[in-house]
Amino acid sequence: MSRIGKLSIKLPSKVEVKIDNQRINVSGPHGKLSREISDLILIHTENNEITVKPKDTSREGRALHGLSRTLINNMVIGVSDKFERRLEIKGVGYRSQVKGQDLILNLGYSHPVVIPIPEGINVAVEANVNILVTGIDKEAVGQLAATIRSKRPPEPYKGKGILYKGEVIKRKVGKSGK
Secondary structure, three states: OOHHHHOOEEOOOOOEEEEEOOEEEEEEOOEEEEEEOOOOEEEEEEOOEEEEEEOOOOHHHHHHHHHHHHHHHHHHHHHHOOEEEEEEEEOOOOEEEEEOOEEEEEOOOOOOEEEEOOOOEEEEEEOOOEEEEEEOOHHHHHHHHHHHHHOOOOOOOOOOEEEEOOOOOOOOOOOOOO
């Protein structure tokens, strides 16, 4: 049995959970999230706790046990506290700004890179080089942060590019001349 799946999910106050067949709806102070859970998983709610169990001991049911518990837990955390990802831009002349529903990045290319901001996600830019991505859906926040980072990943020789806050770039030594 999954070690993560065995753990129960404690519901904070102000968070409500409704289960209709295999669809779970979680609402809280920051918004609402909904997700379809596999038929191989049983979900029970008692005393402000959610427990997740596999219906049978099939390989797929055991594989989905921990995953389903983690997805539900992320929904509960997202509607009570928001998720955030911080990115920083390093490089001379590299900067960013938010204009309407678009994030505009100047990353040394001949053109600015425009990334549309999905609905339900907030992007804030501090000092033109620090980007803060927040939202209630952990998957969407992480995906947008990864998309932003992919536009100019950090390179190991000069350390320029977009990197996650606190990420350490292993530097390489350049060519050695004679």
